Amino acid sequence: MSQLIQAVLNSDEKTDLRQFASEVHNQPERYLLRNDILSVFDTFCEKYEKTPAFQLSSRLQKLIYYTQEILVEDENLYLIIRPKIASEEAYRLDPRELVYEQIQIDELLDLRDRFVGHYHPQEGDILEIDFRPFYDYSPVIRDPKNIGRGVQYLxxxxxxxxxxxxxxxxxxxxxxxxLHSYNGTQLLxxxxxxxxxxxxxxxxxxxxxxxxxxxxxxxxxxxxxxxxxxxEPGxxxxxxxxxxxxxxxxxxxxxxxxxxxxxxxxxIPMIFKIVLVSIHGYFGQEGVLGRPDTGGQVVYVLDQAKSLEKQLQEDLQFAGLDTLEVQPKLIILSRLIPNSEGTLCNQRLEKVHATDNVWILRVPFRELNPKYTQNWISRFEIWPYLETYAIDAERELLAEFRGLPDLIVGNYTDGNLVAFLLSRRLGVTQCNVAHALEKSKYLFSNLYWQDLEEQYHFSMQFTADLIAMNAANFIVTSTYQEIAGRPDTIGQYESYRSFTMPDLYHVVYGAELFSPKFNVVPPGVNESVYFPFTRHQERTPGDIDRLEELLFTLEDPEHVFGHLDNPGKPPLFSMARLDRIKNLTGLAECFGQHPQLQDHYNLILVAGKLRTSDSVDHEEINEIERLYRIIDQYNLHGKIRWLGVRFPKQDSGEIYRVVADHKGIFVQPALFEAFGLTVLEAMISGLPTFATRFGGPLEIIRDGIDGFYINPTHNEEIATKLLEFAKECATNPDYWQQISEQAIERVYTTYTWKIHTSRLLSLAKIYGFWNYTSREKREDMLRYIETIFYLLYKPMAKKLLAKHMDS
Missing domain, CATH: 1.20.120.1230 (Four Helix Bundle (Hemerythrin (Met), subunit A))
Structure with missing residues (x-):
């Protein structure tokens, strides 16, 4: 924002700006992100003995606060400034002459290409992707605070x-x-x-x-x-x-x-048949959680499907259609895995428990190379199979429904891409749920995509994201920050607005954050599984005893590593997949680095597998090896229990309650968390919860009231917060109970599936009406999206498929 720079230059702080620029030039890094910038500013203030008032309220401090990135090229600094949510400007600053000029997005993308040595102007221009003109046809929200309230605006x-x-x-x-009818019976x-x-x-x-x-x-x-x-009826x-x-x-x-x-x-009774698309991982009801690529999304989709059926049944009853024997049907579309490792993922059709007409329909990938298609395939390798999968799934869905579905809900990038392909072919309203956009999770993943391509194939993933998010009729997010971030943090979708994939394409405008298609609709928790530990009459004594033994004392080398010298200490508990982003190894390292934590707590982790030989996921293997190294390095033997166990759903709920019985705490240390279902599960169980400040937990937890934020990149801060809580509990016996009760209340008043599904169905109907009244205005965008799919995505997918075929 030019006013911020100009304010510094018009004041006596311009010398400070030149000195700060000198400190930036002295850094070994040439590309500084916000944390780096703040760190350099702190160093500058210390070096030049700046007053506390200067550090907190000077003009330079304000400029630094709003600066998200600094790139150093020759003598110039390039400042990427975010003066407010969902707004970004870039400036070239010459600190010697103290002059600056604004640069446009194409110049900024070229600069980033130069930074990684992939700028080739002599070879001609690079492809530019720009969706901005297609949003000229639709209404656009003006006020950033209304982002995510799309349906109200619409x-x-x-x-x-x-x-x-x-x-x-x-x-x-x-x-x-x-238009509306059901099985040939006219309605309305x-x-x-x-x-x-x-x-x-x-x-x-x-x-x-x-x-x-x-x-x-x-x-x-x-x-x-x-x-x-x-x-007519309805x-x-x-x-x-x-x-x-x-x-x-x-x-x-x-x-x-x-x-x-x-x-x-x-x-209006217009939704009777719904498809929920969830492709990757092992999708099942038992024995799948904790397997590679299999976690919160499975829980989310299953709980959502059950709640949707109940809500549809209630809505249709109120509409007077129960007399016509109208019965809603939901299908969870997933992948059939022939070598299913003891799960039911090799079964074509599976009834969802405790439902009347909800089914898991598993469609296999075409058997192009049995080495791949017979087995689990990483979510990073799945891309070559999705187009033909959508074609095969269309046939299966039409047969199961005996007609068209009324709504298709995609989950994650692969499910959203399949949802687009199905929606386009069938003419059905499409809803997207991202769960997580990998671009935000892996630092500089777009800038260094070529170095990461062998492992992650981000070229296809980010292209698929662009396709799906622009094609969707509406998008459901769990939090506001998922769309547009916070004053000091860029949102997941916001990161797609402009970026470069060097040597592949420039995204000049990839996401319209102010589009009314975005709606914040938080999920809930399954209240029959996850409920407060104080509801003793609903708990089973045998389960409590069995899980107590497993958590604290059972000797079982096959499934448990470590024993506890003092099982009576409160447990510091965490449960997640063993991958880099979930950062359980980071939590173990923090625990090891701070003996005072070891004095107050035992560390208990429920995480994946115990042996590298049992895993085929490279990230999980790396994390297993790292966890063992940390245990040995800090001599945590006797202070840690690591359970490599996959729990049935009922057990996963009881585990939280058993930990709460022991006045334990739950720590969710993810480097980034799109939402945080485990945070809700722990809170509703009554566990005081400490969760990452990067992502969705910022909107779930009210810091210091019903939980606590932690910075997973600063172990000292984590340890300080955990120790402060332990000391407060020691001096105030009611403190643990106070936080516990407030956590429970927070979930029950804000995060239930009843609230979620009634809102989702309302959205689907309103966007269905909007889609009907404006459908001719979307065709040009959809044609543009198809061009990107067939000329960009599909050749890349074919190239990866050829690699699979050769291996």
Whole structure:
């Protein structure tokens, strides 16, 4: 932001700016990120003996605070400044002459290419990807604080359009209402209502009819009189419910209002069949958690599917469709793995427990190379199989549903890409859930993609992300920061707005953060599995005893490493996959570096496998080896228990409660966490929870009230926070209980699946209506996306497939 730089140059702090620039030039790194910049500023202030007031409120401090990156090239500094959320500007600063100029995005991307030695202007221009023009057709949110509230904005936009052009929008609404049917049975309105104007008249007649009936009179008792006026089932199950829905429509026709629009569209019975797409890893109900690429996403999708079915059943009952024996059906589309390692992932169809009509449908990858397609395939290697998978899955889905689904929800990059391919072919509303965007998790992953390609294949992943996020009708995120970050942190989706893949392409504009397609809808937890440790009547004594022994004393070299010299110490507990991002080895290292922690706690980890020979995941193997090294280096024998156990879901809930029985704490030390289901699980169980400040836990936890933030990159800070908590518990016996109770309350009031699924279905209906009224305006973007898919993604996928075939 030029005002920030100019303010420094117009003051007596310009000398300070030159001195700070000198400190930057003295750094060994030529590319500094925010933490590096703040560290250099602290060094500068110390060296030049700056006052505390200068460090906290000077003009230079303000400029430094908003600077996200500094690149050093020759004598110049390039400052990437983020003056506010979802806004970024870049400047070239000559600290010798104290002059600056703003540079455009194409110059910045060229600069980053030069930084890694991949700038070749003599060979011609590089491909530029720019989605900005395609968003000119759609409404755009103006205020950053409303990012993630897309549906509210869209409702206001639609109602204003209805008010400005009532005839056109009434026709659209009339046409939309005529669309709906179930298995050949017409819903809502029939051919007796012949025009939008006629609809308005008939609605008033129907209101008069139903208004004279007893409120609780069941719909079947006045169905035929209702039909004579042109109305079919779907308005409600009682006279009162039907009247309420008709009055909404009447008000919408006469005086459009955004809240009435949302309430009315949300009542339309238009969703009966849903596909939830989750491709990678082992997708199953038992014995899969903790396997490679298999964790929170599986829990999320299964719980979401169960809750969606309940919500659909409730909605259809209120709509009066239970008398027609309308039954919703949900299919979780995943991958069939022939060599399923003792799981059920080799079964084509599996009923989801405790549901009426929810199924896991597993479709295999085409058997191009049995060495790969017969076995689990890493999420980083999955890309060559997704297009043909979508083609095969389409056939299977149409057979299972006996028709089209009404909504397709993708999960993670691979599932979102398949959701796009299916949605495009079937013409069905598409919803995306990212769970995690790898670009944010792996530092400089786009800039050094060529060095990482052999291991991670980010070229395909980031291209697939661009395709899916722009193609989706709407996107569900768990937190606001997932979209647009925080004042001092760039959001996951924000990182896709502009970036370079040197020698491959430049993304000039890859994501429209202000699009109303973004909606924050946090998930919940399965309350039948995860509930407070104080609900003793719902717990099974035998399970408690068995898990107590496993956690603290059982000698089982096959599944447990380590014994505890003093099992009575409170457990410092964590449970996650053993991969670099989850950072359990970092937590073990912190524990080892601080003997005071060892005096207060035992470290108990539930994490993956114990032996490298049992794993085929390179990251897991590296983390296993590192954990053993840390245990030996800091002599943690007698102070740590490492369980290489995959727990059934019921056991995973009870484990949190057993740890809470022992007045333990839960630590989630991930280097980055998109949301943090384990954080919710621990909190609802009553465990005081310490979680990473990088990602979703920042919005789950209120620091110091119902949990605590930690910086997983600073072991000293982690140890200090954990020790402060232990000391407070020692001096105040009620403190542990206070945090525990507030954690439980936080989850129950904010993070339940009931809240999530009712919101998701409302979104699906409203975006379905928006998609219907504006579908012709999306075709140009979809054609552009197809061009990227066929000319960029597909050749890269073919190249990886050829490599698989040769190995």
């Amino acid at each position: 409702n206001r936009y639609l109602s204003s359009k209805m008010f400005e052009g009532p005839q056109q929008w009434l026709f659209s609404l009339f046409s939309f209402l005529k 309105i029939n051919q007796r209502i012949q025009s939008p104007e006629h609809l308005s008249e008939c609605v008033k007649q129907a209101i008069s009819l139903v208004g004279g009936l007893p409120p609780e009179q069941p719909y079947p008792e006045f169905r035929f009189n209702f039909q004579e006026l042109g109305f 308005w409600g199950n009682t006279a009162a419910r039907v009247l309420e829905t008709l009055e909404m429509l009447d008000e919408l026709i006469d005086s459009p209002d955004d809240q009435v629009l949302e309430a009315f569209i949300s009542r």
